[in-house]
Amino acid sequence: MRGCVSKRKNGTYAYTVEMGKHPETGKRRQKMKAGFATKKEAEQALNKTLMELGRGSYIEETTESVQDHFLKYLELKRPNVRPGTMKTYKWLVNYHIIPKLGQIPIAKLKPAHLVAMYERLRVEDGLSPQSINHVHKVLHDALAIAVRHETLHRNVATLVKPPKIPKTKMKVWTNDELSQFLDYAKPYRYYMIILLAAACGLRRGEALALRWIDVDLEAKTLTVRRSYTRGEHGHAFHEPKTKAGIRTIAMPEIVVVAMKRQKALQAQDKLAAGPNYKDFGLVSQTKRGLPINPYYFETRWLDMLKKSGLPKIRFHDLRHTHASLLLKQNVHPKIVSERLGHSSVGITLDRYSHTYGIDYKAAEEINRLIY
Incomplete structure (x- = not known):
């Protein structure tokens, strides 16, 4: 590779490098860069370019914005x-x-x-x-x-470091507060969605996407296979982001009973709507059998929350409440992690262990052993 430095009419300096012939056209190729204030700067830049070309590490500067x-x-x-x-x-x-x-x-x-x-x-x-x-x-x-x-x-x-994200303390309900709210919400149409988050740890989109074919009432299990979430053009059904998101969960008896009640409710809806019923096969759907709009559900949730008089939490905090109550009852973190669909138990422990009193239990145990 050869190159040279030249002085331009405006008093600045430029360098030119012979890049050899183009592999396809056979035409001579040159690389020129101008705008150097001194000859020494241009020579230094030329030597750097020649070294990069010799090592094969040269990258042609793009003009792309x-x-x-x-x-x-x-x-x-x-x-x-x-x-x-x-x-x-x-x-x-x-x-x-x-x-x-x-x-x-x-x-x-x-x-x-x-x-x-x-x-x-x-x-x-x-x-x-x-x-x-x-x-x-x-x-x-x-x-x-x-x-x-x-x-x-x-x-x-x-x-560059982006700004630090301040840590926010999760808000959860006690078991008494949760029981009180579930009693209040039971007559409402969307009680099942709330119960799936509180008693099974499902995300909102997972609860909205749950189908009857994913539920085994005899075995008392449900399988999370997809989520009803935002897409480029409205909401749609999608598979979970990770393999851990597809999971089978044991249902507590309160959910099994509610599932049977939900079947009866949907049978009434189907009879009332007649040919206008478009059955999507979902555990929770509108009176006409359609998927429930997550934004509409959110307004109903906030309305119920306000009228219940209980401490204000986000709907997603029902999932946090589910996890915290299980950990407080000494349910193994691995089991809690699997119910939540976390990709590792480390995520569960990092998120919940200190927040919900697990560390206090450790302190009590060491005190019992040595004091």
């Missing part, structure tokens, strides 16, 4: 992520990353650009630390792909 790269990134990710995740990626890219960084050439992107963007997202857009962390993860992933494809030398996102 951040916007161009991230739009291609979205198309690249589409076949490999769930529709709901894709919708989130599009929101992060189109409403936050591109408006703030889109016109910058991706090869010129610096850590300072990211630091400034995160501050603008916090101050101007009012994004939470959690959302800014999501932006950071997408940035990191997209730039890592550019590095792997050899269009970038480095991933600047690795040099």
Whole structure:
């Protein structure tokens, strides 16, 4: 490889490198870079380029903008992520990353650009630390792909730390509070969804997607095989994110009894709706047999919660309540983990052990042994 440095008319310096012939066309190839203030700077840059070419580590600097790269990134990710995740990626890219960084050439992107963007997202857009962390993860992933494809030398996102996410204490009910609410909610149409979260640890989408073919009343078990969650175009049924999400759970007697009552309720619905009944085969569905809209259910849940007079919690906190009550009763964490569909028992222990009094039990045991 050969190269030379030359002075330009405006007083700056440039270097030119002979890149050899094009493997397909046979035409001569040259690489030229200008804009150096001194001859020494141009020579140093030339020597670095010649060394990289000699080692085979040279990457031709791309002229692609951040916007161009991230739009291609979205198309690249589409076949490999769930529709709901894709919708989130599009929101992060189109409403936050591109408006703030889109016109910058991706090869010129610096850590300072990211630091400034995160501050603008916090101050101007009012994004939470959690959302800014999501932006950071997408940035990191997209730039890592550019590095792997050899269009970038480095991933600047690795040099920047997103804001810390403050830890929030989970809110759960006591067993008395849970029993009180279940008694209150029993006459309501969507009692079964609430019961599946509280007594079996199901997520909202899992409870909404549960079918009768997934329930074995004789064995008193149910199997979680899918979830009714947000997609790119409304809600749809999807498989769980992990293999652990597909699981078979033993149902307590309160759920078995409620299941039999639910069958009778749906038989009445079918009779009343006649030919207008579109049976999706779900354990919980509308009077016409359709899937229940998660947003509509959320409004009904909040209404019931307000009228019950009990401490306010999120619907998802029923799942946390389920886990905490089991751990307090010394049910093995592995069993609790499997009921929740966690990918490892470590997630369960990390999330619940100190929050729900497990550490106090350890203190009591050591005190009993040595005091």
